[in-house]
Amino acid sequence: MTTLRTRVAAPIALALAVAIAPALTGCFGNPVESIIEGATGGQVDLGGTTLPDGYPEAEVPIIDGEIVFGGSIGDASGAIYNVTVKVSGESAIDDIKAQLEGAGFTTQVGGDTTGGATYIGNTDAWGVLVVVSDSGDNGWVANYTVTATSGQ
Known part of the structure; x- marks a missing residue:
């Protein structure tokens, strides 16, 4: 699979997994991971309520709050991480920006x-x-999508 195709397929597969995972959880397990792994040829962790395995917390800090979803797709050399955290409101973006810039991020x-x-x-x-947004019954959430740059 070409790098471009993988870079496009992986985020699409992760987005689909995030959208349908709640409907497929239960006693019988979650078949989504194996379906996505087969489609993308990569590792998938649909996670749960913690940071996904391998998340670069020391390099990409997450705001304090209850994690309502954590997942990843890919392996250590090219993983894409997705984490959703409950926050106090829209103004949480200011704390998130300060935290990320303190860790060396440049705002684009x-x-x-x-x-x-x-x-x-x-x-x-x-x-x-x-993205910080009002998530209805979940209140305000911050959704982080983290990807390795080509320089890694």
Whole structure:
């Protein structure tokens, strides 16, 4: 599989897994991981309520809060991580931005949106997209998507 195809397929597979995983949990297990692994040829961790295995916490800090989802796709050389954390509200983006910039991230894009806020930043090793939004019954959440840069 080409690198471009893998880079496109992996985020799509992760997004699909995030969307349908809650419907497939139960006593019989979750077949989504094996389906996605077969489609992408990579490792998948649909996680749960902790940081996924291998998440680079020392390099890409996560705001304090209850983790409502943590998952990853790929292996250590090219994993994509997705983590959702409950936050106090839209203003959490300011703390997230300060925390990431304190860890060496350079802001590429950021700002308020209708009903939320976004942050996109990078270091030589990592790229991060954070979306803070009102998630209805879950309250406000910050969703982090973390990818290794080509320089890693």
